[in-house]
Amino acid sequence: MSPFPQDLPYPAPIADDGDALHFCSTCAFSQASMRAGYDKPALRDLHVLVEHVGPYAAGDHVFRARDPFRAIFAVRAGAVKTVVVDADGREQVLGFHIPGEVVGLNAIYPEHYPCDAIALEPSFFCRFSFPAISALATRMPGLQQQLFRLISKELGMATRLAGDHAADERVAAFLVDLAERYAAQGFPARRLHLAMSRNDIAAHLRLAPETVSRILGRFRESGLIDLDGREVALREADHLHALARNVLDR
């Protein structure tokens, strides 16, 4: 798709490419498939409908708002944001998606993508035709279950975002949640690289960029985090969790 500058430092894809019988280890569907102990033909069916796409450079669109909905995308490497832009140009960032997570599920009901999906860094994806994967889900109850779970999980995340909370609680929750999601994919639990700008974080948390900046500064001042540009280390994870509790606990 998008041309990819020749000598950009790619982030190392943490997923292997999979072969006929093994999926990228990070893929959101691998657990479902493996857990259910599917036999080789079923696995082959799933594998056959995967399409590896990428690389996308930072800023490239994976899909665009109002495009007809045809496929969902699992992030294999890199990171994406999903964004809606309203009539007078204000941006809302619906979410950030890291390796192992799936993008596009909010397009099922409207039958077109309700948002843009934009790569934040050089990224690779697995593309699953939605008609194909849902047809397959009919024959693989574990896959169907996994799809239900993924959409329902997304619903939980959107609900959290809708909550009413102080700015510092939301920023703390953002850091804690992102760190936990990275940790779930095998990344270090207390250090993270923010793939997104302060602007994106702000547009995600319904805050002004200045507020995000100030709060991160305050967290640093008070020793809760180390902060160097987009590199963050959670120094007092307990305290951050406590701040985030009302946002994340359900």
Place this chain on the structure above:
Amino acid sequence: MSPFPQDLPYPAPIADDGDALHFCSTCAFSQASMRAGYDKPALRDLHVLVEHVGPYAAGDHVFRARDPFRAIFAVRAGAVKTVVVDADGREQVLGFHIPGEVVGLNAIYPEHYPCDAIALEPSFFCRFSFPAISALATRMPGLQQQLFRLISKELGMATRLAGDHAADERVAAFLVDLAERYAAQGFPARRLHLAMSRNDIAAHLRLAPETVSRILGRFRESGLIDLDGREVALREADHLHALARNVLDR
């Protein structure tokens, strides 16, 4: 479940009770089943797993936060709110659900209900065991599709709620959206009865009850709506739509 005072005026259930081959006309699944033109045995399977429950009186719990997830509920008559209460007692209303809509889908991923579901007025439901209905969905692709659509739709609603918008835009969007959902179920398009208190509306829209009251008052003053307690008539639907545009348009 809850005892139901003998002589309360029930709202007329708008759904027939269904017989062996016909579902309550309002049921969220009837369209799916009918659309796909299922044969009698398949329809019987679906019908067999429905359990009609109720009545629930206003204030009764349909399910509670942290209960294990076993079933989803289609509203047959009445109305429900779903609510989370955080550690220090602040309530967030996730949504309101009217006849024809389904409650409980946000429990799939966590495997327990993440919220309370509380009847707002005397209400009846169809209860679907989730393991049973998803097993059936395996044999009825149209039903599977309908479940995907329902969860994805819910996701869209949660996303709107997460948006950043002025208080009057959110109140306008609330009225317009609710009116449209009632209209989709065959109710009059420009008149509605609010089953919920101002407090519930406020907790839903992240506003103070005072703000909701003031904004409704302002809408009335400026002729956008007629307002008498919980009875609302949308007088200038166009103007209200315009106000709500940034919230609802996607």
Place this chain on the structure above:
DNA sequence: CAGCCGACATGATCTGGATCAAGGATTGCT
């Protein structure tokens, strides 16, 4: 290497909506 641009930080001010306060209307309870 100067010049530029975008991302980030930080100080000063402003404001939408929260909070505090009070009163009226309904409804249920004894």
Place this chain on the structure above:
DNA sequence: AGCAATCCTTGATCCAGATCATGTCGGCTG
């Protein structure tokens, strides 16, 4: 009937976070 409780409204004040304004840094380009 009388009373408590809840719901709703309206007014007065306050404040968290937005907005406005400036400055810094680092990276890229000509």
